[in-house]
Amino acid sequence: MSAQKFPALLLGAALAFLTAFFLIPMTVVLVASLQDKAGGLSIAQYARVLADSYHLAVVLTTFRISIFTTLLCVALAYPLAWYLVRIVRWRWWRRACVILLVIPLFTSNIVRSFGWIVLLGRNGLVNDAAVALGLADRPMRILGTETAILVGMVYVLLPLAVLGIGNALLKVDRALESASDDLGATPLRTFLHITFPLTLPGVVASAVMVFTLATSAYVTPALLSGGRVTVLSMLIFQQYSATFDFSFGGALSIVLLALTLILVGVASRFGKVRT
Amino acid sequence: MIRRFFVTLIALLTLAYLVLPLVVILGSSVTTTPFLSFPPQGASLKWYATMLHEPGYVSAYATSTMLATSATALAMLLAVPAAIALARYEYAGKRSVHALLSAPMVLPHIVLAAALLQFGGSFGLVRNFPSLLVGHVVIVMPFILQSVMPLFTSGQLALEEASADLGATRLETFFLVTLPQIRPGLVAGAVIAFITSWINVEMSIFNTTAELNTIPVKLFNYVQYTIDPTIAAVSGATIVAAAIAILVLDLSIGLGMLDETP
Numbered sequence: 001m002s003a004q005k006f007p008a009l010l011l012g013a014a015l016a017f018l019t020a021f022f023l024i025p026m027t028v029v030l031v032a033s034l035q036d037k038a039g040g041l042s043i044a045q046y047a048r049v050l051a052d053s054y055h056l057a058v059v060l061t062t063f064r065i066s067i068f069t070t071l072l073c074v075a076l077a078y079p080l081a082w083y084l085v086r087i088v089r090w091r092w093w094r095r096a097c098v099i100l101l102v103i104p105l106f107t108s109n110i111v112r113s114f115g116w117i118v119l120l121g122r123n124g125l126v127n128d129a130a131v132a133l134g135l136a137d138r139p140m141r142i143l144g145t146e147t148a149i150l151v152g153m154v155y156v157l158l159p160l161a162v163l164g165i166g167n168a169l170l171k172v173d174r175a176l177e178s179a180s181d182d183l184g185a186t187p188l189r190t191f192l193h194i195t196f197p198l199t200l201p202g203v204v205a206s207a208v209m210v211f212t213l214a215t216s217a218y219v220t221p222a223l224l225s226g227g228r229v230t231v232l233s234m235l236i237f238q239q240y241s242a243t244f245d246f247s248f249g250g251a252l253s254i255v256l257l258a259l260t261l262i263l264v265g266v267a268s269r270f271g272k273v274r275t
Numbered sequence: 276m277i278r279r280f281f282v283t284l285i286a287l288l289t290l291a292y293l294v295l296p297l298v299v300i301l302g303s304s305v306t307t308t309p310f311l312s313f314p315p316q317g318a319s320l321k322w323y324a325t326m327l328h329e330p331g332y333v334s335a336y337a338t339s340t341m342l343a344t345s346a347t348a349l350a351m352l353l354a355v356p357a358a359i360a361l362a363r364y365e366y367a368g369k370r371s372v373h374a375l376l377s378a379p380m381v382l383p384h385i386v387l388a389a390a391l392l393q394f395g396g397s398f399g400l401v402r403n404f405p406s407l408l409v410g411h412v413v414i415v416m417p418f419i420l421q422s423v424m425p426l427f428t429s430g431q432l433a434l435e436e437a438s439a440d441l442g443a444t445r446l447e448t449f450f451l452v453t454l455p456q457i458r459p460g461l462v463a464g465a466v467i468a469f470i471t472s473w474i475n476v477e478m479s480i481f482n483t484t485a486e487l488n489t490i491p492v493k494l495f496n497y498v499q500y501t502i503d504p505t506i507a508a509v510s511g512a513t514i515v516a517a518a519i520a521i522l523v524l525d526l527s528i529g530l531g532m533l534d535e536t537p
């Protein structure tokens with residue numbers, strides 16, 4: 001067997017499978033999105049997504065939630081990663097914490113969102129606590145708001161950010177920090193000028209991952225929105241399960257794909273990392 | 276010192292935030308009341324018994340297990356040879372092939388599922404087990420590829436050449452020399468693939484029926500309309516299963532995450 005044919009043989013099955021069940025279906029979606037009712041070529045479906053104020057609002061809501069989710073995830077993940085990598089002394093405690101971080105990753109988004117449905121409900125623990133502490137006169141409606149979706153999304157994606165940033169912190173050469181300290185820099189200055197820049201590629205990579213998963217998340221927003229907030233993935237789901245408008249569904253899908261890929265591209269260039 | 280105290284405080288609060296919902300589910304699943312209540316009133320496993328007596332849940336667990344097992348196995352058969360071709364050989368278009376094989380990992384699952392539904396609908400690949408299977412294989416394959424590829428090192432190549440020099444056939448060399456060396460990656464990849472399939476809603480939701488349902492889709496459809504202690508028990512069971520899986524992994528091959536001495 002020639003050296004050229006062998007890799008083709010090894011790749012053959014995987015490539016054939018993905019062509020049949022990934023590439024062709026995605027092409028079908030793209031083609032459908034460019035068709036009008038009569039089957040002619042048309043960009044009317046895209047105009048419907050971007051020119052209609054309701055649909056545009058859904059796109060904006062999706063990206064607003066995704067951006068806030070990303071910012072909150074990074075803001076919470078950095079201290080936790082720092083604590084686990086730099087502060088914890090007992091190895092068994094770090095190991096226990098890592099297990100606590102990973103258990104949610106092994107549990108479905110439904111179960112994790114369900115926990116928040118219970119917690120954020122009108123008679124849930126959060127409202128009870130808010131009333132007891134005098135933060136609110138009576139139970140607030142939290143479920144079905146963007147805040148609820150945000151709480152759930154940050155919760156679902158935070159472990160990934162902690163692991164990503166933690167790995168970046170582990171790789172930092174401590175000698176550089178010592179050098180900075182020896183030269184008289186305050187701990188804050190050392191952090192801002194040495195440690196943080198060194199972990200930046202890891203932070204950006206984690207942020208990009210969180211952002212992509214947040215824009216495409218379906219289960220968490222569907223469960224915590226209570227039908228009052230709609231994000232892009234929910235709109236796509238409706239087209240394929242209720243209204244059966246495959247052309248419009250296709251256009252929405254392509255918009256979601258394009259916006260995700262563009263933002264990932266920009267962020268990767270900014271952080272000079274490959275995802 | 277004060278700074279360190281604050282970082283620790285934020286970290287512990289964040290950890291509490293990560294654990295709280297799981298505790299709430301486990302707690303409310305043992306309540307004796309017929310409605311969901313946390314903190315639970317009393318403690319009993321009766322809702323777990325209710326779950327086991329409902330055929331719908333048992334069959335959904337069975338479907339999910341069979342689906343995750345077969346999707347993982349099929350994805351391994353496809354991804355391992357592909358990983359060898361990507362790690363060992365040089366050829367034109369290799370980067371594009373790698374990008375294509377990893378693409379399903381970064382693309383929205385709901386879009387992939389919709390595409391498969393529309394395409395499969397044209398020739399009857401809908402609402403049956405094969406339609407669920409192909410979708411799950413598409414999304415788990417990249418994970419296996421990713422875990423296995425780094426294990427094909429150049430040192431192995433020397434061992435394989437030695438094996439060939441000693442008269443072993445390509446297949447013998449693969450099973451006796453290559454495979455044992457990539458085993459850790461295979462195990463890790465298979466675990467991630469199995470879990471990804473086991474907890475997936477998006478790839479299954481268009482193709483499930485009343486008779487053919489996976490446990491995540493069943494839970495999802497239920498939780499959208501009602502929440503009761505049985506659902507807490509079903510969820511609690513998956514949390515316990517996840518915790519056991521992780522403990523077993525940590526004690527056997529070791530998670531080795533965020534540890535200076537892996």
